[in-house]
Amino acid sequence: xxxxxxxxxxxxxxxxxxxxxxxxxxxxxxxxxxxxxxxxxxxxxxxxxxxxxxxxxxxxxxxxxxxxxxxxxxxxxxxxxxxxxxxxxxxxxxxxxxxxxxxxxxxxxxxxxxxxxxxxxxxxxxxxxxxxxxxxxxxxxxxxxxxxxxxxxxxxxxxxxxxxxxxxxxxxxxxxxxxxxxxxxxxxxxxxxxxxxxxxxxxxxxxxxxxxxxxxxxxxxxxxxxxxxxxxxxxxxxxxxxxxxxxxxxxxxxxxxxxxxxxxxxxxxxxxxxxxxxxxxxxxxxxxxxxxxxxxxxxxxxxxxxxxxxxxxxxxxxxxxxxxxxxxxxxxxxxxxxxxxxxx
Amino acid sequence: xxxxxxxxxxxxxxxxxxxxxxxxxxxxxxxxxxxxxxxxxxxxxxxxxxxxxxxxxxxxxxxxxxxxxxxxxxxxxxxxxxxxxxxxxxxxxxxxxxxxxxxxxxxxxxxxxxxxxxxxxxxxxxxxxxxxxxxxxxxxxxxxxxxxxxxxxxxxxxxxxxxxxxxxxxxxx
Amino acid sequence: xxxxxxxxxxxxxxxxxxxxxxxxxxxxxxxxxxxxxxxxxxxxxxxxxxxxxxxxxxxxxxxxxxxxxxxxxxxxxxxxxxxxxxxxxxxxxxxxxxxxxxxxxxxxxxxxxxxxxxxxxxxxxxxxxxxxxxxxxxxxxxxxxxxxxxxxxxxxxxxxxxxxxxxxxxxxxxxxxxxxxxxxxxxxxx
Numbered sequence: 001x002x003x004x005x006x007x008x009x010x011x012x013x014x015x016x017x018x019x020x021x022x023x024x025x026x027x028x029x030x031x032x033x034x035x036x037x038x039x040x041x042x043x044x045x046x047x048x049x050x051x052x053x054x055x056x057x058x059x060x061x062x063x064x065x066x067x068x069x070x071x072x073x074x075x076x077x078x079x080x081x082x083x084x085x086x087x088x089x090x091x092x093x094x095x096x097x098x099x100x101x102x103x104x105x106x107x108x109x110x111x112x113x114x115x116x117x118x119x120x121x122x123x124x125x126x127x128x129x130x131x132x133x134x135x136x137x138x139x140x141x142x143x144x145x146x147x148x149x150x151x152x153x154x155x156x157x158x159x160x161x162x163x164x165x166x167x168x169x170x171x172x173x174x175x176x177x178x179x180x181x182x183x184x185x186x187x188x189x190x191x192x193x194x195x196x197x198x199x200x201x202x203x204x205x206x207x208x209x210x211x212x213x214x215x216x217x218x219x220x221x222x223x224x225x226x227x228x229x230x231x232x233x234x235x236x237x238x239x240x241x242x243x244x245x246x247x248x249x250x251x252x253x254x255x256x257x258x259x260x261x262x263x264x265x266x267x268x269x270x271x272x273x274x275x276x277x278x279x280x281x282x283x284x285x286x287x288x289x290x291x292x293x294x295x296x297x298x299x300x301x302x303x304x305x306x307x308x309x310x311x312x313x314x315x316x317x318x319x320x321x322x323x324x325x326x327x328x329x330x331x332x333x334x335x336x337x338x339x340x341x342x343x344x
Numbered sequence: 345x346x347x348x349x350x351x352x353x354x355x356x357x358x359x360x361x362x363x364x365x366x367x368x369x370x371x372x373x374x375x376x377x378x379x380x381x382x383x384x385x386x387x388x389x390x391x392x393x394x395x396x397x398x399x400x401x402x403x404x405x406x407x408x409x410x411x412x413x414x415x416x417x418x419x420x421x422x423x424x425x426x427x428x429x430x431x432x433x434x435x436x437x438x439x440x441x442x443x444x445x446x447x448x449x450x451x452x453x454x455x456x457x458x459x460x461x462x463x464x465x466x467x468x469x470x471x472x473x474x475x476x477x478x479x480x481x482x483x484x485x486x487x488x489x490x491x492x493x494x495x496x497x498x499x500x501x502x503x504x505x506x507x508x509x510x511x512x513x514x515x516x517x
Numbered sequence: 518x519x520x521x522x523x524x525x526x527x528x529x530x531x532x533x534x535x536x537x538x539x540x541x542x543x544x545x546x547x548x549x550x551x552x553x554x555x556x557x558x559x560x561x562x563x564x565x566x567x568x569x570x571x572x573x574x575x576x577x578x579x580x581x582x583x584x585x586x587x588x589x590x591x592x593x594x595x596x597x598x599x600x601x602x603x604x605x606x607x608x609x610x611x612x613x614x615x616x617x618x619x620x621x622x623x624x625x626x627x628x629x630x631x632x633x634x635x636x637x638x639x640x641x642x643x644x645x646x647x648x649x650x651x652x653x654x655x656x657x658x659x660x661x662x663x664x665x666x667x668x669x670x671x672x673x674x675x676x677x678x679x680x681x682x683x684x685x686x687x688x689x690x691x692x693x694x695x696x697x698x699x700x701x702x703x704x705x706x707x
Contacts, residue, residue: 038548042547044553045554078372134408134411137411141418142376145414157415160418213534258481307543
């Protein structure tokens with residue numbers, strides 16, 4: 001019979017997992033609103049305006065619309081894979097967050113209990129995250145294939161090629177960070193960047209910024225956002241892999257995409273910008289989670305900002321950037337980082 | 345108790361999906377079942393206290409190699425008639441090999457030789473299993489490790505050479 | 518050497534993402550700038566210039582007599598034959614002459630708003646007003662009769678136009694209407 005503390009721990013883990021899942025399910029709602037609002041303002045428009053004050057209720061209206069929409073499965077589609085593909089895209093996106101830390105321990109005032117702000121501190125955390133986020137691609141490939149449509153198939157194919165090309169660069173960037181902080185655990189990576197701004201991996205000159213740019217470019221390609229959103233290239237592929245999807249299945253794909261964006265933002269903050277560490281010492285206390293959320297919010301804004309600044313790359317340009325620039329650059333930088341770690 | 349339950353769950357799913365890989369007709373479905381099978385194997389690695397191997401299994405096999413498989417399968421032009429052919433006339437040989445495997449495994453099980461010792465590592469040391477693997481790879485197993493790297497490098501260069509030769513012909517024509 | 522220097526400069530520019538940063542600054546500038554969207558119909562409405570050609574209107578003299586003499590020139594000039602004029606005699610002083618229109622109707626679905634009727638009119642009775650909200654729920658509003666067209670329009674011809682005026686959005690059983698307040702206007706941003 002396990003004692004009460006073990007049971008309590010178990011319940012706590014379930015509660016935390018549930019809380020994270022709820023937040024992740026809820027997060028795409030404000031993010032869609034934000035994306036459309038930013039799109040509007042960058043194009044000197046207003047964006048959503050008429051549903052609720054400043055269009056704040058627009059995501060709920062969209063949600064109702066998606067729920068009510070007819071769920072179409074194309075004739076001659078592969079029904080099993082067609083139905084399961086949105087789930088294949090969504091589940092890994094959620095699973096990634098099992099390993100992501102949001103902060104150190106927090107003392108709950110009333111209960112005198114220390115709550116850890118992470119689900120698990122794996123010693124292979126970063127590998128787990130890379131592996132899991134790589135799984136999301138199957139939703140896109142299999143969904144594209146199962147739709148039995150040319151556009152979808154091409155979207156899926158492009159996606160797989162893009163993923164293979166950029167996964168390598170992203171992994172190298174992560175290797176760089178692991179070399180800088182001597183651990184595969186995300187908690188240790190953040191702890192290694194404690195102190196002030198100058199300890200952040202981004203400012204580990206001269207390789208820090210290089211790793212960061214390799215990471216952010218590769219991740220942008222992996223989460224299929226402009227300027228690398230070739231799998232759903234509206235100009236040439238209708239909507240790419242989700243051309244044939246409607247209703248809730250389409251919503252699942254969108255959900256997965258937004259969560260992937262959040263994941264990459266969180267990873268960028270943890271790996272390069274010191275996680276929840278404050279950039280400089282401040283006389284009055286600010287909860288670390290504030291820094292964390294603030295930094296993540298900045299990166300989410302950056303992704304949206306870039307989306308409405310740049311046009312889409314051509315497919316050959318995409319491959320060139322991946323194989324001819326990012327890969328050699330990351331190999332050289334691994335060498336430089338190793339030498340710096342050894343002799344500095 | 346719980347561990348055994350999970351082990352049987354993963355093992356059964358792994359075996360079932362492995363059988364499905366070779367028995368379904370559609371190559372994309374085969375690939376899908378292979379992915380599921382790999383994931384189960386990764387889960388069993390976690391039960392064996394080697395999270396590093398599990399992560400690498402998912403990362404390399406599921407995340408990269410299977411994507412390439414799928415890519416190749418998707419661009420292959422396979423006609424419907426080829427799906428009919430099922431086991432490509434290997435049924436007898438395959439069954440014989442399977443039987444032989446079961447016999448060997450049975451003998452090993454009965455004689456009690458299949459339980460491998462944990463080695464010099466206890467539970468807490470195994471939790472830091474990444475370090476253990478890294479150290480043994482670069483110390484006691486450095487020679488096989490380097491051999492494997494050179495093999496991979498040769499394969500890589502070979503692929504590039506093959507592609508280059510094809511290109512040269514095209515430009516001459 | 519000069520060429521080399523240029524290419525090195527290009528390389529440095531590429532490495533530092535200068536063009537990308539330039540683009541980002543531009544979009545950021547737009548992001549924080551005021552939007553140019555008109556809040557039509559809730560708060561403001563675009564009042565067009567005088568040259569705008571909207572729904573027809575029939576004018577009266579200052580003492581209230583109809584200017585139309587039912588000469589039918591407008592219907593003759595109309596390229597789509599959307600104007601129907603039936604004249605009648607009336608010497609009670611309704612019009613400026615004894616001949617007035619018994620029926621003067623225009624089919625707005627056929628009309629292409631070319632303004633030829635305006636040009637053809639010898640008494641300047643027909644004008645194309647600045648009314649452009651033509652949407653309705655059935656076909657009844659597509660044909661405008663004389664009685665309706667004789668009513669004074671919201672934006673009088675004397676008003677210069679080319680501004681955004683404050684407006685009020687009115688919903689009623691009969692349909693929706695946007696009332697403009699010509700006294701408070703602003704220039705169009707851009």
